[in-house]
Amino acid sequence: MTWGRLPLFVWATYATAIIQTLATPVVGITLLLVIMERVFGVGIFNPNMGGDPVLYEHLFWFYSHPVVYIMVLPAFGVIGEIIPVFSRKPIFGYKAMVFSILAIGFLSFIVWAHHMFMSGVNPFISNFFVVFTLIIAVPSAVKVFNWITTIYRGNLRLNAASLFAIGFVSMFISGGLTGIFLGNSAIDIQMHDTYFVVAHFHIVMGVAAFFGMFAGVYHWFPKMYTRFMNETLGKIHFWGTMIGAYAIFWPMHYIGLAGVPRRYYSYTSFESFRHFGEINQFITIAAIVTFAFQLVFVVNFFYSIWKGRKQTTQNPYGATTLEWTAPIEPTHGNWEGKLPAVQRWAYDYGREDGEGNDFISQLEPLKDGETDGGGH
Ligand SMILES: [Cu+2]
Numbered sequence: 249m250t251w252g253r254l255p256l257f258v259w260a261t262y263a264t265a266i267i268q269t270l271a272t273p274v275v276g277i278t279l280l281l282v283i284m285e286r287v288f289g290v291g292i293f294n295p296n297m298g299g300d301p302v303l304y305e306h307l308f309w310f311y312s313h314p315v316v317y318i319m320v321l322p323a324f325g326v327i328g329e330i331i332p333v334f335s336r337k338p339i340f341g342y343k344a345m346v347f348s349i350l351a352i353g354f355l356s357f358i359v360w361a362h363h364m365f366m367s368g369v370n371p372f373i374s375n376f377f378v379v380f381t382l383i384i385a386v387p388s389a390v391k392v393f394n395w396i397t398t399i400y401r402g403n404l405r406l407n408a409a410s411l412f413a414i415g416f417v418s419m420f421i422s423g424g425l426t427g428i429f430l431g432n433s434a435i436d437i438q439m440h441d442t443y444f445v446v447a448h449f450h451i452v453m454g455v456a457a458f459f460g461m462f463a464g465v466y467h468w469f470p471k472m473y474t475r476f477m478n479e480t481l482g483k484i485h486f487w488g489t490m491i492g493a494y495a496i497f498w499p500m501h502y503i504g505l506a507g508v509p510r511r512y513y514s515y516t517s518f519e520s521f522r523h524f525g526e527i528n529q530f531i532t533i534a535a536i537v538t539f540a541f542q543l544v545f546v547v548n549f550f551y552s553i554w555k556g557r558k559q560t561t562q563n564p565y566g567a568t569t570l571e572w573t574a575p576i577e578p579t580h581g582n583w584e585g586k587l588p589a590v591q592r593w594a595y596d597y598g599r600e601d602g603e604g605n606d607f608i609s610q611l612e613p614l615k616d617g618e619t620d621g622g623g624h
Contacts, residue, residue: 252620253610255569255594256339259346260325263353267314267321270357275311278304302367309360316453317356323460324349324391327413329594330467331395333567334410335402336606338595338621341394348387355384365433366440374433381431388424392417403598403606408482412463415490416456422494423452426501441511444504447497455493462489462545470564474576475556481548485541492538499527568607569594593621 254262282304284290291297293304332339339345361369361377395417404410426448430436439445462485469477503524508515515521515528563572570590574582581587588611596608614620 256328257325271314409467416459447500488541495534
Protein backbone atom coordinates (compact mmCIF):
# COMPACT_ATOMS: atom_id res chain seq x y z
CA MET A 249 0.00 0.00 0.00
CA THR A 250 1.15 3.54 -0.80
CA TRP A 251 -0.52 6.91 -0.17
CA GLY A 252 -1.56 7.13 -3.83
CA ARG A 253 -3.26 3.73 -3.63
CA LEU A 254 -5.43 4.52 -0.61
CA PRO A 255 -9.16 4.38 -1.38
CA LEU A 256 -10.88 7.76 -0.91
CA PHE A 257 -12.80 6.43 2.09
CA VAL A 258 -9.49 5.93 3.91
CA TRP A 259 -8.39 9.47 3.02
CA ALA A 260 -11.72 10.81 4.27
CA THR A 261 -11.51 8.98 7.60
CA TYR A 262 -7.89 10.13 7.92
CA ALA A 263 -8.91 13.78 7.49
CA THR A 264 -11.81 13.24 9.89
CA ALA A 265 -9.45 11.80 12.49
CA ILE A 266 -7.18 14.86 12.24
CA ILE A 267 -10.15 17.20 12.72
CA GLN A 268 -11.40 15.17 15.68
CA THR A 269 -8.00 15.23 17.33
CA LEU A 270 -7.56 18.99 16.97
CA ALA A 271 -11.14 20.22 17.48
CA THR A 272 -12.61 18.03 20.21
CA PRO A 273 -10.16 19.12 22.96
CA VAL A 274 -11.42 22.69 22.48
CA VAL A 275 -14.97 21.79 23.50
CA GLY A 276 -13.53 19.71 26.34
CA ILE A 277 -11.62 22.73 27.63
CA THR A 278 -14.73 24.91 27.17
CA LEU A 279 -16.78 22.52 29.32
CA LEU A 280 -14.08 22.63 31.99
CA LEU A 281 -14.27 26.45 31.92
CA VAL A 282 -18.07 26.26 32.32
CA ILE A 283 -17.58 23.99 35.34
CA MET A 284 -15.00 26.44 36.75
CA GLU A 285 -17.56 29.20 36.41
CA ARG A 286 -20.62 27.33 37.69
CA VAL A 287 -19.04 25.35 40.51
CA PHE A 288 -16.16 27.53 41.62
CA GLY A 289 -17.58 30.94 40.71
CA VAL A 290 -14.70 31.98 38.43
CA GLY A 291 -16.11 34.58 36.04
CA ILE A 292 -15.31 33.49 32.47
CA PHE A 293 -18.42 33.70 30.29
CA ASN A 294 -21.09 35.24 32.52
CA PRO A 295 -21.05 39.07 32.23
CA ASN A 296 -22.50 39.37 35.75
CA MET A 297 -19.30 37.75 36.99
CA GLY A 298 -17.03 39.80 34.74
CA GLY A 299 -16.95 37.21 31.96
CA ASP A 300 -17.53 37.46 28.20
CA PRO A 301 -20.34 35.44 26.56
CA VAL A 302 -18.90 36.06 23.07
CA LEU A 303 -15.78 34.19 24.20
CA TYR A 304 -18.02 31.17 24.76
CA GLU A 305 -19.38 31.54 21.21
CA HIS A 306 -15.85 31.65 19.81
CA LEU A 307 -14.80 28.50 21.68
CA PHE A 308 -18.04 26.70 20.86
CA TRP A 309 -17.84 27.42 17.12
CA PHE A 310 -14.10 26.80 16.90
CA TYR A 311 -15.11 23.25 17.77
CA SER A 312 -18.53 23.08 16.16
CA HIS A 313 -17.73 24.20 12.66
CA PRO A 314 -15.05 21.51 12.16
CA VAL A 315 -17.53 19.04 13.66
CA VAL A 316 -19.79 19.57 10.65
CA TYR A 317 -16.98 18.06 8.58
CA ILE A 318 -16.49 15.23 11.07
CA MET A 319 -20.06 14.29 10.19
CA VAL A 320 -19.96 14.78 6.44
CA LEU A 321 -16.37 13.86 5.39
CA PRO A 322 -16.84 10.10 6.02
CA ALA A 323 -19.94 10.31 3.81
CA PHE A 324 -17.74 11.90 1.09
CA GLY A 325 -15.49 8.86 1.40
CA VAL A 326 -18.36 6.36 1.24
CA ILE A 327 -19.69 8.04 -1.91
CA GLY A 328 -16.19 8.06 -3.40
CA GLU A 329 -16.12 4.26 -3.08
CA ILE A 330 -19.66 3.47 -4.19
CA ILE A 331 -19.92 5.71 -7.27
CA PRO A 332 -16.98 4.11 -9.21
CA VAL A 333 -18.23 0.58 -8.36
CA PHE A 334 -21.71 1.26 -9.74
CA SER A 335 -20.55 3.41 -12.68
CA ARG A 336 -17.89 0.82 -13.65
CA LYS A 337 -15.49 3.73 -14.18
CA PRO A 338 -12.34 4.95 -12.41
CA ILE A 339 -12.99 7.83 -10.03
CA PHE A 340 -12.43 11.06 -11.96
CA GLY A 341 -9.59 13.21 -10.60
CA TYR A 342 -8.32 11.04 -7.74
CA LYS A 343 -5.56 13.46 -6.72
CA ALA A 344 -7.94 16.42 -6.85
CA MET A 345 -10.35 14.45 -4.64
CA VAL A 346 -7.62 13.78 -2.06
CA PHE A 347 -6.46 17.39 -2.15
CA SER A 348 -10.04 18.61 -1.73
CA ILE A 349 -10.62 16.40 1.31
CA LEU A 350 -7.45 17.72 2.97
CA ALA A 351 -8.21 21.32 1.94
CA ILE A 352 -11.71 21.10 3.44
CA GLY A 353 -10.21 19.63 6.61
CA PHE A 354 -7.74 22.54 6.90
CA LEU A 355 -10.21 25.30 5.97
CA SER A 356 -12.75 23.97 8.49
CA PHE A 357 -10.57 25.48 11.24
CA ILE A 358 -10.50 29.05 9.96
CA VAL A 359 -14.15 29.82 9.24
CA TRP A 360 -15.84 29.45 12.64
CA ALA A 361 -16.95 33.06 13.04
CA HIS A 362 -19.33 32.77 10.06
CA HIS A 363 -21.74 31.60 12.79
CA MET A 364 -21.18 34.84 14.68
CA PHE A 365 -21.85 37.64 12.19
CA MET A 366 -24.70 38.78 14.48
CA SER A 367 -22.78 38.56 17.75
CA GLY A 368 -21.27 42.01 17.41
CA VAL A 369 -17.90 41.01 15.97
CA ASN A 370 -16.09 43.70 14.01
CA PRO A 371 -17.41 43.77 10.40
CA PHE A 372 -13.81 44.02 9.18
CA ILE A 373 -13.00 40.72 10.94
CA SER A 374 -16.18 39.24 9.43
CA ASN A 375 -14.72 39.80 5.95
CA PHE A 376 -11.87 37.42 6.74
CA PHE A 377 -14.33 34.69 7.66
CA VAL A 378 -16.52 35.42 4.62
CA VAL A 379 -13.56 34.97 2.28
CA PHE A 380 -12.38 31.67 3.79
CA THR A 381 -15.94 30.34 4.01
CA LEU A 382 -16.47 31.01 0.32
CA ILE A 383 -13.11 29.41 -0.51
CA ILE A 384 -14.50 26.12 0.89
CA ALA A 385 -16.92 26.18 -2.05
CA VAL A 386 -13.92 25.49 -4.33
CA PRO A 387 -12.85 22.03 -3.04
CA SER A 388 -16.55 21.19 -2.47
CA ALA A 389 -17.34 22.02 -6.10
CA VAL A 390 -14.30 20.01 -7.25
CA LYS A 391 -15.69 16.98 -5.42
CA VAL A 392 -19.19 17.41 -6.84
CA PHE A 393 -17.77 17.87 -10.35
CA ASN A 394 -15.66 14.71 -10.03
CA TRP A 395 -18.53 12.60 -8.68
CA ILE A 396 -20.76 13.68 -11.56
CA THR A 397 -17.97 13.19 -14.11
CA THR A 398 -17.41 9.67 -12.75
CA ILE A 399 -21.12 8.88 -13.19
CA TYR A 400 -21.19 10.53 -16.66
CA ARG A 401 -21.47 7.88 -19.42
CA GLY A 402 -20.84 5.17 -16.85
CA ASN A 403 -22.35 1.71 -17.09
CA LEU A 404 -24.72 2.60 -14.24
CA ARG A 405 -26.15 -0.04 -11.95
CA LEU A 406 -28.94 1.40 -9.86
CA ASN A 407 -29.53 -0.25 -6.52
CA ALA A 408 -30.28 1.11 -3.06
CA ALA A 409 -26.61 1.89 -2.34
CA SER A 410 -25.94 3.72 -5.62
CA LEU A 411 -29.28 5.56 -5.48
CA PHE A 412 -28.42 6.88 -2.04
CA ALA A 413 -24.94 7.82 -3.34
CA ILE A 414 -26.46 9.83 -6.21
CA GLY A 415 -29.07 11.25 -3.82
CA PHE A 416 -26.19 12.38 -1.60
CA VAL A 417 -24.68 14.37 -4.47
CA SER A 418 -28.09 16.00 -5.11
CA MET A 419 -28.54 16.93 -1.45
CA PHE A 420 -24.98 18.19 -1.16
CA ILE A 421 -25.46 20.50 -4.15
CA SER A 422 -28.83 21.81 -2.87
CA GLY A 423 -27.53 22.42 0.64
CA GLY A 424 -24.13 23.66 -0.53
CA LEU A 425 -25.53 26.40 -2.76
CA THR A 426 -27.45 27.99 0.11
CA GLY A 427 -24.21 27.91 2.12
CA ILE A 428 -22.84 30.47 -0.34
CA PHE A 429 -25.75 32.79 0.61
CA LEU A 430 -25.25 32.33 4.36
CA GLY A 431 -21.45 32.57 4.18
CA ASN A 432 -21.80 36.21 3.07
CA SER A 433 -22.07 38.33 6.19
CA ALA A 434 -24.20 40.97 4.43
CA ILE A 435 -26.83 38.38 3.45
CA ASP A 436 -26.48 36.41 6.67
CA ILE A 437 -27.52 39.41 8.77
CA GLN A 438 -30.88 39.27 6.96
CA MET A 439 -31.17 35.46 7.07
CA HIS A 440 -29.83 34.92 10.59
CA ASP A 441 -32.01 32.70 12.80
CA THR A 442 -34.64 32.19 10.09
CA TYR A 443 -35.90 28.92 8.64
CA PHE A 444 -33.52 29.49 5.70
CA VAL A 445 -30.66 28.50 8.01
CA VAL A 446 -32.57 25.44 9.26
CA ALA A 447 -33.22 24.33 5.66
CA HIS A 448 -29.60 24.88 4.55
CA PHE A 449 -28.04 23.15 7.49
CA HIS A 450 -30.33 20.13 7.63
CA ILE A 451 -30.01 19.42 3.91
CA VAL A 452 -26.25 19.78 3.64
CA MET A 453 -25.22 18.14 6.85
CA GLY A 454 -28.22 16.22 8.15
CA VAL A 455 -29.82 14.67 5.09
CA ALA A 456 -26.57 14.42 3.09
CA ALA A 457 -24.72 12.72 5.99
CA PHE A 458 -27.63 10.31 6.47
CA PHE A 459 -27.65 9.51 2.74
CA GLY A 460 -23.94 8.67 3.00
CA MET A 461 -24.64 6.40 5.96
CA PHE A 462 -27.53 4.66 4.21
CA ALA A 463 -25.46 4.17 1.03
CA GLY A 464 -22.66 2.66 3.12
CA VAL A 465 -24.96 0.36 5.08
CA TYR A 466 -26.70 -1.01 1.96
CA HIS A 467 -23.34 -1.42 0.22
CA TRP A 468 -21.30 -3.06 2.97
CA PHE A 469 -24.13 -4.91 4.73
CA PRO A 470 -22.89 -8.28 3.33
CA LYS A 471 -19.48 -7.58 4.91
CA MET A 472 -21.18 -7.29 8.30
CA TYR A 473 -23.76 -10.08 8.15
CA THR A 474 -22.85 -12.17 5.03
CA ARG A 475 -26.37 -11.40 3.77
CA PHE A 476 -27.82 -8.70 1.51
CA MET A 477 -30.49 -6.20 2.45
CA ASN A 478 -33.74 -6.40 0.46
CA GLU A 479 -33.37 -4.27 -2.69
CA THR A 480 -37.08 -3.53 -3.19
CA LEU A 481 -37.47 -2.26 0.37
CA GLY A 482 -34.20 -0.35 -0.10
CA LYS A 483 -35.53 1.44 -3.18
CA ILE A 484 -38.85 2.23 -1.46
CA HIS A 485 -36.81 3.64 1.41
CA PHE A 486 -34.70 5.70 -1.00
CA TRP A 487 -37.56 7.30 -2.95
CA GLY A 488 -39.57 7.99 0.21
CA THR A 489 -36.56 9.65 1.82
CA MET A 490 -35.44 11.56 -1.26
CA ILE A 491 -38.83 13.05 -2.09
CA GLY A 492 -39.69 13.39 1.61
CA ALA A 493 -36.51 15.29 2.49
CA TYR A 494 -37.05 17.78 -0.33
CA ALA A 495 -40.72 18.14 0.67
CA ILE A 496 -39.61 19.06 4.18
CA PHE A 497 -36.74 21.40 3.41
CA TRP A 498 -37.54 22.98 0.04
CA PRO A 499 -40.52 25.03 1.31
CA MET A 500 -38.55 25.88 4.44
CA HIS A 501 -36.23 28.08 2.34
CA TYR A 502 -39.18 30.23 1.30
CA ILE A 503 -40.59 30.81 4.76
CA GLY A 504 -37.05 31.59 5.87
CA LEU A 505 -36.64 34.16 3.11
CA ALA A 506 -40.00 35.62 4.18
CA GLY A 507 -38.46 36.19 7.60
CA VAL A 508 -40.05 33.49 9.74
CA PRO A 509 -37.66 32.92 12.66
CA ARG A 510 -36.62 29.55 14.02
CA ARG A 511 -37.04 28.33 17.62
CA TYR A 512 -40.38 30.08 18.24
CA TYR A 513 -42.95 28.17 20.25
CA SER A 514 -45.95 29.69 18.48
CA TYR A 515 -46.36 31.91 15.41
CA THR A 516 -50.05 32.63 15.79
CA SER A 517 -49.48 35.74 17.91
CA PHE A 518 -47.69 37.42 15.00
CA GLU A 519 -50.05 38.74 12.34
CA SER A 520 -47.43 38.66 9.56
CA PHE A 521 -46.55 34.99 10.15
CA ARG A 522 -50.11 33.66 10.11
CA HIS A 523 -50.26 33.00 6.40
CA PHE A 524 -47.25 30.67 6.68
CA GLY A 525 -49.29 28.29 8.83
CA GLU A 526 -50.26 26.07 5.93
CA ILE A 527 -46.68 25.69 4.69
CA ASN A 528 -45.60 24.80 8.23
CA GLN A 529 -48.40 22.25 8.38
CA PHE A 530 -47.24 20.76 5.06
CA ILE A 531 -43.67 20.55 6.39
CA THR A 532 -44.86 18.79 9.54
CA ILE A 533 -46.84 16.20 7.57
CA ALA A 534 -43.89 15.67 5.18
CA ALA A 535 -41.61 15.13 8.20
CA ILE A 536 -43.95 12.51 9.69
CA VAL A 537 -44.26 10.65 6.35
CA THR A 538 -40.48 10.78 5.78
CA PHE A 539 -39.93 9.41 9.27
CA ALA A 540 -42.34 6.55 8.50
CA PHE A 541 -40.16 5.63 5.51
CA GLN A 542 -37.21 5.24 7.89
CA LEU A 543 -39.11 2.43 9.59
CA VAL A 544 -38.88 0.56 6.24
CA PHE A 545 -35.11 0.77 6.63
CA VAL A 546 -35.17 -0.44 10.26
CA VAL A 547 -37.40 -3.41 9.38
CA ASN A 548 -35.24 -4.25 6.33
CA PHE A 549 -32.06 -4.00 8.42
CA PHE A 550 -33.12 -6.41 11.16
CA TYR A 551 -35.00 -8.75 8.80
CA SER A 552 -31.92 -9.01 6.57
CA ILE A 553 -29.56 -9.83 9.42
CA TRP A 554 -31.28 -13.19 9.84
CA LYS A 555 -33.40 -13.70 6.74
CA GLY A 556 -31.66 -11.70 3.97
CA ARG A 557 -30.40 -13.26 0.74
CA LYS A 558 -27.15 -15.08 1.53
CA GLN A 559 -23.90 -13.76 0.04
CA THR A 560 -22.62 -16.58 -2.18
CA THR A 561 -19.81 -14.94 -4.17
CA GLN A 562 -16.84 -13.27 -2.53
CA ASN A 563 -17.01 -10.08 -4.60
CA PRO A 564 -20.68 -9.59 -5.55
CA TYR A 565 -20.36 -6.03 -6.97
CA GLY A 566 -17.12 -6.62 -8.89
CA ALA A 567 -15.18 -4.16 -6.70
CA THR A 568 -11.42 -3.63 -6.83
CA THR A 569 -10.87 -2.91 -3.14
CA LEU A 570 -9.41 -5.13 -0.47
CA GLU A 571 -12.45 -5.82 1.68
CA TRP A 572 -13.98 -7.92 -1.11
CA THR A 573 -10.91 -10.19 -1.26
CA ALA A 574 -11.48 -11.39 2.31
CA PRO A 575 -13.44 -14.64 2.77
CA ILE A 576 -17.24 -14.27 2.98
CA GLU A 577 -17.10 -15.40 6.61
CA PRO A 578 -13.87 -13.82 7.74
CA THR A 579 -11.59 -15.48 10.25
CA HIS A 580 -9.62 -13.64 12.90
CA GLY A 581 -7.56 -10.95 11.14
CA ASN A 582 -9.82 -11.14 8.05
CA TRP A 583 -7.34 -12.96 5.80
CA GLU A 584 -5.89 -16.37 6.44
CA GLY A 585 -2.11 -16.53 6.54
CA LYS A 586 -0.12 -13.57 5.23
CA LEU A 587 -1.84 -10.22 4.75
CA PRO A 588 -2.35 -9.43 1.05
CA ALA A 589 -0.15 -6.70 -0.48
CA VAL A 590 -1.77 -3.88 -2.46
CA GLN A 591 -0.30 -3.62 -5.97
CA ARG A 592 -2.25 -0.81 -7.66
CA TRP A 593 -4.72 2.03 -7.03
CA ALA A 594 -8.31 1.33 -6.04
CA TYR A 595 -10.14 2.44 -9.19
CA ASP A 596 -9.18 0.18 -12.11
CA TYR A 597 -12.74 -0.15 -13.41
CA GLY A 598 -13.76 -0.45 -17.03
CA ARG A 599 -10.57 -2.39 -17.86
CA GLU A 600 -10.24 -6.02 -18.96
CA ASP A 601 -8.36 -8.14 -16.44
CA GLY A 602 -7.90 -10.97 -18.98
CA GLU A 603 -10.35 -13.25 -17.14
CA GLY A 604 -13.58 -11.74 -18.43
CA ASN A 605 -13.93 -9.12 -15.67
CA ASP A 606 -14.31 -5.38 -16.27
CA PHE A 607 -12.12 -4.46 -13.31
CA ILE A 608 -8.67 -5.22 -11.95
CA SER A 609 -8.34 -6.05 -8.26
CA GLN A 610 -5.95 -4.06 -6.08
CA LEU A 611 -4.08 -7.33 -5.47
CA GLU A 612 -3.18 -7.74 -9.18
CA PRO A 613 0.46 -6.62 -9.79
CA LEU A 614 1.09 -3.87 -12.37
CA LYS A 615 1.92 -5.29 -15.79
CA ASP A 616 5.16 -4.39 -17.61
CA GLY A 617 5.10 -0.74 -18.67
CA GLU A 618 1.79 -0.10 -16.87
CA THR A 619 1.67 2.97 -14.65
CA ASP A 620 -0.40 3.18 -11.50
CA GLY A 621 -3.73 4.94 -12.06
CA GLY A 622 -3.28 6.74 -8.75
CA GLY A 623 -0.37 8.65 -10.26
CA HIS A 624 -2.59 10.28 -12.86
CU1 LIG B 1 -19.78 26.68 10.06
